[in-house]
Amino acid sequence: MKLRFPHSEQFPELEDRSDPMVTLVETWVSVVKNSAGIRAQALRRPVDAASRIYQELQKRLFKPGLPSNFKEALIALAMADLKSDIDTKNLLYGWFKGEDRKIQVPEDYLRQPDGLRNVVSGKSRVLRPIGRGTARSALGALLWLIKQVGCSGLVLCIDEIEELAKLRLQNRRDQALQALREHVDNAGGDDFGGLCLYLAATPEMFENPAYFPRYEALQTRIQQVGKGINWRGPVVDLEKTPLEETEMKGIAKKIVDAYQIAYGEAATEWVTDSVIGSLVLEVLENRERTGKPRLLARKMVEMLHEKRSFEGEGDPNSGQEILVDA
Structure with missing residues (x-):
């Protein structure tokens, strides 16, 4: 699975693809605009552009299980793009990237446009940051978004898992190990379909009784069965698999x-x-x-x-x- 972004000739506004998350959400906005009949290169926009965008958003975001704050962030981003509201777009970019702060977006962006009138209430809606309680649903929403722009899935690589051992509280370490166990169980499932997850850890994490072996639910899922090397197993020992x-x-x-x-x-x-x-x-x-x-x-x-x-x-x-x- 590879995260492919559209070529610049298809989406001229996406020539700078140095920030993957910004590229992803901007690509999605471009797809929505195109479907609503609003072309980036057009000299004039339809007078009902906002209504068209909102209707398209309603169709695309009507998905059970998609977090409400994620929906609101996408709606606000699309409407901010339509109104060339750079400040709100930058706030939303940070929110999608997981910045640990609350942001405020104009509440008008989240309401159905009132015909051709430009009614401004001046009110704001607060979006809380993605945290421990919402990280799982946010990952599922991210995978959904990736597929919406035509990608097949996400390859997520996390190094230095041994840093978990530095957590001071034992219950925090157990929670982290439980999260790893859940990812092993959910591999290839519907919740995280299209996710390929690679984790790298030092041998001590597998051998020290205080780490992976301590959490039996995880250990029984990743322990090696037999003496051979299983390249498709949940764990591949790099020390036993030198590359030619x-x-x-x-x-x-x-x-x-x-x-x-x-x-x-x-x-x-x-x-x-x-x-x-x-x-x-x-x-x-x-x-x-x-x-x-x-x-x-x-x-x-x-x-x-x-x-x-x-x-x-x-x-x-x-x-x-x-x-x-x-």
């Missing part, structure tokens, strides 16, 4: 594919099999204690960023040796 040269090249190519999705073909067209092969050999021969896949990923991304930063300045392969030897 061919697999390392595969990782590099997938990074290039992901980079191309984000920045277009021009950003990666210079990356040949020879470039990837040379980089992989350099990494495999490197004597640093850093894990080889991690080192490869870092250097591959650095190389791509370096080329993109100096696009059009000389040979695209000129920065390769500098980065590999860094």
